[in-house]
Amino acid sequence: MKLIKVIILLVLSSAVIFLVETNIKTEYIQNIKENTKNDAKLQIQNQKENIRNGLKNKQNLLLEITNAIENQDTFDGISGILAGNSNTFKWIEYIDSTGVPKYSTKKGSEESNDITYTISSQLKDDAQLNAGINIKDFISKSLVSNFAITRSPQKILEEYSSKNYVTEQTQINNTDLYLVFYKNIATKINSILFLEIAIALLALISIFLIVFKKRNTEFDTLDTFMEQVRKGNEDLRFEIIEKDPLSNLKENINSILNKVENLRIKNRVYSVAIQIINKLQEETSLSRKINTFIQQLTNSFNISDIHVFIKSEKNKIVYSNKSNQYTINYTKNMEKIINNKQSNILKDFNINSLLDVQLNQNFSPKNYKIFHIGHYGIILFEKKEFEKLNTSVSNMLVNLIINTVKLHKDKFYNLQEKIHFNKMFKKLNTGLIWVDQEGHIKLINQYIEELFSINFDAEGMLIGQFFNKLNLDFKPIAKSLNSNQEKQYTVEFKKDKELEISTTFIPISNNTENDFVINVKEIGKFKNNEKTLIAEQNNKINDLNEQITTLQSRLQRLQEKIDSQSKSNINFDIIDPIAKDITVNSTRMLKALNKLTRMLFDDSEKKYVSFLKNQLYHINFSIRNFAIFKENIKYNMKNNDIVKIIKKSFNFYRSDLKNKNIDVNAQFNDEIEMIKSDKVNLGISFxxxxxxxxxxxxxxxxxxxxxTREEDNILINISLINPKEKIKTMIPSKNDIETQYDFLNFIINRIINQHNGTYNIESEENRLTYKIRLTV
Incomplete structure (x- = not known):
């Protein structure tokens, strides 16, 4: 009987391999080639389009540089612009009208580079600007290995023609370059061979089991099976023996029981993991998050040997375990382990070697699994305990706590560095101009603004243009940039000031990219020290706070007097002196706040001033609404951009929208032109x-x-989806005002009428729409 089974298996497996080899393999390979060929055509067209768009953008950029150069009167100005844009292209060169190269970053080996494409731009004085572009930069990074760019595609096609490659080529428009696609399909072709080998192995294994399996003559009957069920077998799983008449039934039951048990185990593990994640999110401080992480792993998974070491302030480490949390010194042994990112196992390691103090705990040498938290610290698990965890769950939890620590630390260090740097930069007793590698000004400090009486926005300007605007000699700076060497020189400014100017380069990455800082100092003149400046600004903030309190109390008295008037006979004459006084003082305060905001650079101070400023705006809006109600206001009609007016209103309420988590979807017609309006009062309506x-x-x-625009009318619709309650849609008359909404809609209607427009409110199911129609 066994011999017959062996023969049948050998015949069947041989027949299957023969069918695969003769019928399936050829068709399978042909199908792979066709699919790869179609994919190649699609990919090569997509990358060709990417190259076309990339070349177009680079050409436009070169034209912008050309226009900037034509505005320069000196070659130093030109070289400054070229130096600022040298990283935009592979190389760039400037050839004057006589054909002599005056500036070039091209290396000799780049002229014959097969994938470099040259674009040019002509200047008005017959000078020429040339730039080299690496075409391969425009190809998607994931596909770079499958593409070649060449002027001789035949060589590449011949190289891959005799191998298991699919190739495709096309010429790049308006160039002498070809884009060649090639992809190796050997792995896919060989997969049919692996299938044949697998069939043969299965046949051999089956033959082995047939020959060597012992025959079992013990069979269950239906009665014995039902008896086991009645007795309540622990898990009802059964052994399947040869020629078992109940084998199908047993296999199905065993399969179902296995699946249920696996799902139960997975559900328990993952539900516990989710609970831990939720508890971590509930905690706000980093130390509490770490303690919660350790306690939850200890309670839920019986992992008791966990140690977390996190860098704190300089030369300090916060050490946490299941028992407590300690602050210890940063030792050399700790530094060695944190910096050794290649190590993931510590064998026979004693925790005491990381501690510089004696704790009331006994640590014995063990094998530990180590996880690095960037350069911030490490987490240690006892290896045997950790290996008992479900792999996916353990990875999820460890990654969660690592990312949590990194997020907290990055935010803290970035904020700390930002505050420290901005305070230092803005308030130094010397002038600083920070310039990026492309030659654009990133930041100037208060000293520079006062020294040159700057009344324009300098940030974003090219440094050469900035110096020319101030009539300062830019040649030494340009030479410093071109030679990448720091320089110091003195220059006379407006015949009454002598300035000392120097350059310093700041590395911004691991390569040779540098920003640079220009230091400007007026020789012999000194500024107040930083402490004096901060004290003056704090005094101004305190004064402003007292004034805002006074204004708010006046506004409260104003509101009380308004509320005390009879509804039938509203008389606003009594509030005129208070309204005028608040308006004048509020306007003065706003000007002072604006000036103070520019002087401050600390985020917390700036936020405080913005709050005061916001409150003052509310006061002014209230006064303006009362004035419009009394018809005691003049309209200053000028051509204004209505889109800017609407956006300004949304920006004013930005924090309220964010706090209430309200999404805003805005659609503005780009063809809307300027309209004649009073921008302040129209803004009040919005x-x-x-x-x-x-x-x-x-x-x-x-x-x-x-x-939108509709013939000679501009239509503005502002809709609230899912309002809290429906409101009256009829615009009230002056004597019918009952609620705050009535008052505001009356004011809006009066403003829109003054602009020869109409205002109405429409209410639909779950939608409230405020509609304004203005005539152009």
């Missing part, structure tokens, strides 16, 4: 609409804004 929308919003609310 502010009043947004105030109602925010006050009437819920967690599920969102705002849709649409600005």
């Amino acid at each position: 502010n009043n609409i947004l105030y109602q929308i925010i006050d009437n919003s819920t967690e599920n609310s969102r705002i849709e804004t649409e600005l």
